[in-house]
Amino acid sequence: MAMKDYQVKRMFENIAFSYDFQNSFLSLRRDSYWRRVMAQCLRLPGETLVLDMATGTGEVAVEICSHHPGARVIGVDFSPKMLSMGRRKAKLKKFDSRIHLTLADGRKLPLKSSSFEAATIAFGIRNIEERDQALREFYRVLKPGGQLLIMEFDIPDDPLLGTMYRLYFDYLLPPLGNWLSRTNYAYSYLASSVHDFPTEQGFLEEIGRAGFTSLGIKKLTYGIAKIFRGIKSA
Numbered sequence: 188m189a190m191k192d193y194q195v196k197r198m199f200e201n202i203a204f205s206y207d208f209q210n211s212f213l214s215l216r217r218d219s220y221w222r223r224v225m226a227q228c229l230r231l232p233g234e235t236l237v238l239d240m241a242t243g244t245g246e247v248a249v250e251i252c253s254h255h256p257g258a259r260v261i262g263v264d265f266s267p268k269m270l271s272m273g274r275r276k277a278k279l280k281k282f283d284s285r286i287h288l289t290l291a292d293g294r295k296l297p298l299k300s301s302s303f304e305a306a307t308i309a310f311g312i313r314n315i316e317e318r319d320q321a322l323r324e325f326y327r328v329l330k331p332g333g334q335l336l337i338m339e340f341d342i343p344d345d346p347l348l349g350t351m352y353r354l355y356f357d358y359l360l361p362p363l364g365n366w367l368s369r370t371n372y373a374y375s376y377l378a379s380s381v382h383d384f385p386t387e388q389g390f391l392e393e394i395g396r397a398g399f400t401s402l403g404i405k406k407l408t409y410g411i412a413k414i415f416r417g418i419k420s421a
């Protein structure tokens with residue numbers, strides 16, 4: 188079930204109204220923990236500028252600001268409705284002076300080269316068909332030595348846990364998520380896009396082909412979520 192970019196954008200426009208609730212409910216609040224760990228993995232000494240691509244409702248941007256007092260975050264997304272939820276949240280959490288959310292496409296960022304100390308993307312790269320292009324854009328906008336963190340869903344490696352999780356992920360999550368999001372496809376797409384995503388080794392190679400080095404993976408909650416990392420060589 189592949190989707191074109193305009194279909195992905197329309198989907199997020201349609202589900203933005205309850206996106207945070209859906210995530211939190213369907214992951215039993217694990218999603219907040221995963222984003223927190225991602226923010227904590229960033230090494231950000233002093234005043235730094237971070238790019239959060241496919242920022243959606245700004246959850247990662249808020250986590251970064253909470254954990255790194257010297258960080259400012261530019262969040263980019265191509266869904267105006269997701270961004271407007273994010274702006275409201277940033278204001279509510281009193282981070283509106285440090286989080287700037289802007290409408291843009293991750294495949295062609297309207298941002299200066301070598302301008303960010305770090306870049307993140309959580310649960311977004313899977314939605315971008317032209318992953319190579321997005322990875323090259325990350326590389327371009329990062330400063331030499333800059334860190335890239337990419338979080339994505341996967342199925343646990345353990346055979347028993349993997350089978351049990353698949354039962355939930357393939358059979359329970361799609362109808363429940365579709366119902367919560369008032370669509371008949373959003374969470375069916377989530378499940379199929381996770382299955383269509385490259386293996387962890389394959390994806391690490393893609394990150395390496397974009398120029399990143401010091402590649403690695405951190406597995407969270409038995410590998411249901413994974414954080415891929417790379418560094419733009421100095």
Ligand SMILES: C[S@@+](CC[C@H](N)C(=O)[O-])C[C@H]1O[C@@H](n2cnc3c(N)ncnc32)[C@H](O)[C@@H]1O
Nearest residue numbers: 199241242243264265266292293309310311314
């Ligand atoms: C699953 S949401 C993740 C949002 C957020 N990072 C989080 O952790 O909740 C994926 C986001 O990617 C955005 N997106 C997908 N393709 C994009 C692209 N080519 N450029 C910018 N944003 C994109 C969608 O609009 C959506 O907000």
